[in-house]
Amino acid sequence: MCPQIHMPDSLEYQPVACAIVVNAAGAWAGKLLEAAGLPGGLAEPPLPIQPRKRYVYSWHCPDGPGFSCPLLVDTTGAYFRRDGIAGNYLGGMSPPEEEEPDPSDLSVDHDFFQERVWPQLARRVPAFASLRPRGAWAGYYDHNAFDRNGVLGPHPKLENLFLAAGFSGHGLQHAPAAGRAVAELVVKGRYESLDLRRLGWRRLAEGEPLEEDGVV
């Protein structure tokens, strides 16, 4: 069985017959599945993957830790890394759940840096007390509200529908392994290099979250 998106008035979006679907639509993977209109029990469990707005701030601090510092994630969730070799850094922090920003646009909240992120950075690296903000931008985390981990592999009831999405802000790091794993599932019908069944879709149905990794 193959999900089809019905948009009868669109010349661009028309049903496509296919044998296998891999839903790798990132933050929009849940929306895409809803749009596919899976009937009855096949739509369960719903995919709890949503776009969450996150800010990245950039600053200059010639007295910062420089080459001696790797990517650092503070216990508060504030993180930063060096950006080049000219005393520049970038970083940010996720807001608490109850202060999630409206994801309908990608405007940046500069006060969030001043009031929430900067104090944590300066506590961790005293030189950052005198940093100079340079710029900022926003993007969407592919947030899995169930357990903040990627969902990988076949749908529990629809075995030719695969998912690789919901990596919740650590998808770049997971990308090489996730891509290879899904390719193995599609081509060989099983995991070969790494057994990633723990990341499977079934845990959503069974209500068994993976342990959160504490990543920002």
Ligand SMILES: Cc1cc2nc3c(=O)[nH]c(=O)nc-3n(C[C@H](O)[C@H](O)[C@H](O)COP(=O)(O)OP(=O)(O)OC[C@H]3O[C@@H](n4cnc5c(N)ncnc54)[C@H](O)[C@@H]3O)c2cc1C
């Ligand atoms: C500010 C910020 C900082 C981050 N920092 C890090 C980090 O330090 N380390 C890290 O590992 N990760 C980080 N991430 C997370 C990382 O970017 C994501 O986890 C990763 O990009 C997810 O990859 P993906 O291929 O699953 O989804 P995406 O890269 O989002 O790709 C999904 C693609 O699907 C397309 N698409 C969506 N809907 C449809 C549709 N209906 N039809 C056709 N195409 C569609 C989209 O256009 C997009 O090209 C960060 C994210 C943000 C926003």
